[in-house]
Amino acid sequence: MLILFQRGEVIDTEISYTIQIFGDLVATLFSPEFIYENQVAVWEWKTGRLLLNVFGEDLDSFSLLSQQHIIFALCDDHGDPMLLAANLAKETSDCQEFCKVKSGKYFRYPALGEDSYLHSLQLRADPGPLCGENQNVPFYQDTKDFILILNMWVTEDEIAKHWIHFIPSQLLLSLIESESRVASDWWLSRDTRMYLARDQNDTHVWVCYVFGTRFVTSAYPLTRASGKGEMTIALYDFNRLALRRGAQTSAASDMPGSVVSLSNQIHSGHPFCEDAETSLPYWTNVAYVDAGKNYDGHCTMMCCEDNIVIVDLESRMYRVLVF
Numbered sequence: 214m215l216i217l218f219q220r221g222e223v224i225d226t227e228i229s230y231t232i233q234i235f236g237d238l239v240a241t242l243f244s245p246e247f248i249y250e251n252q253v254a255v256w257e258w259k260t261g262r263l264l265l266n267v268f269g270e271d272l273d274s275f276s277l278l279s280q281q282h283i284i285f286a287l288c289d290d291h292g293d294p295m296l297l298a299a300n301l302a303k304e305t306s307d308c309q310e311f312c313k314v315k316s317g318k319y320f321r322y323p324a325l326g327e328d329s330y331l332h333s334l335q336l337r338a339d340p341g342p343l344c345g346e347n348q349n350v351p352f353y354q355d356t357k358d359f360i361l362i363l364n365m366w367v368t369e370d371e372i373a374k375h376w377i378h379f380i381p382s383q384l385l386l387s388l389i390e391s392e393s394r395v396a397s398d399w400w401l402s403r404d405t406r407m408y409l410a411r412d413q414n415d416t417h418v419w420v421c422y423v424f425g426t427r428f429v430t431s432a433y434p435l436t437r438a439s440g441k442g443e444m445t446i447a448l449y450d451f452n453r454l455a456l457r458r459g460a461q462t463s464a465a466s467d468m469p470g471s472v473v474s475l476s477n478q479i480h481s482g483h484p485f486c487e488d489a490e491t492s493l494p495y496w497t498n499v500a501y502v503d504a505g506k507n508y509d510g511h512c513t514m515m516c517c518e519d520n521i522v523i524v525d526l527e528s529r530m531y532r533v534l535v536f
Contacts, residue, residue: 233420235277235340238264238301242275253311255283255301264301267311274336276361278382282389285311286336286363289321294331294365296320298389318389321397323485325367332373333366338382339423358383360426360451364410364418367484375410376484377418379428379451379493398489406493407479411447421515426452429516431523443501444512446521446534450496458496470498470536500534 227246232239237259243252251272255265271287278284284298300316325331338361363378384404388395401407411432422429432445450456456472476492479485502523515522521534 231274233275233277233338234258236280238277238280240265240275240277240283242272244273253283253285263306265299265304266306266308267314268308269311272311274334276336276338277340278386278389279357282386284336284361284385286334287311288331288334291324292331293324294322294334294363296336296363296385298385300389318395320385320388320395320400322401323397323487323489325484326369326482326486328370328482329484330368331365332368333364335364335418337362337364337418337420337423339420339425340382358426358452360423360428361385362418362423362428365484369482369484374484375412377408377410377430378491379406379449379495381405381426381451381493398487402476402490402492404493405491406451406477406495407489407491408477411445419513421513424516424518426450426455427516429514429521431512431514443503444523446500446502446514446523448498448500448516448521448536451493452496455496456494470496472496498536502532502534 229244229246231242231244234240237257238255239258240253240255243254245251249270250268251270252268253265253272253275254263254267255277256263265283269287272285274286276284278298281300281302282298283301284296286294286296289295296319297311297314298318298320299314303316304314338359340359359382361380361382363380365376365378367374367376381404384400388400411430418430428449430447430449432447472494473496474494476490479489479491481488512523512525514524519535521536522531523534524531
């Protein structure tokens, strides 16, 4: 049994947890309701050894990158988004502020526009189990190649907008291992992709929306006045094999799905103060699902190896899309 005492003189009983497992590591984010400092702890679950124990007001989200690395999503002193990576092998288990980590490496974004304000960040990833590849099983998830999803909720000109940034784990690990400082305009444009989310009303992106290099998202019905409509389900796959397979099938037949390889422009002021360009290629497919009568958007999804499970929270009904 692992026990970690909560910081502070007053124990907050209203607390939520975010837990992630990566091989022999288990990491937990403690988010108290009434105490403003969140806490992240990382253990080796087989031995019970505590590897990292950090806290801070801006510590809202994290993801394990490997058996040695963890990355945090937070905002800097100017209110701009940034990522902070740390090497667990070089850190102490003593409780400390996250900004005091010895091996910290920062991945900064361009400054937000004059009329833009960052009010929430969520980092999501689903690395696979650290088991060897088995030719007798049909599916295999590479733990060294998965996608990180950074969700930014930014108010631009008094309008709330949800931006999604797709970042390959291999890119971050290669930059962490390099000794040079990473410029925001360089790493952002190198093999990443950033878009406005399809559904601007989505206030949470759950970890079940991510599977390895795949990400699924939805949008509200196209028609709501009649009580009926279609829910839009979009799948993004950043796996290189999926890109090659998607390009071959698209060229040879009328199979659904397409490969997006052209770069996209993010114009200054929305949300950053300068222009940005992202170019990570991906395969995508969009499905339109009958939302049913009186659908109010209370559906959630789970992305798996070869299907998407859609659960309607109101009618206790689920559907499975196979791709």
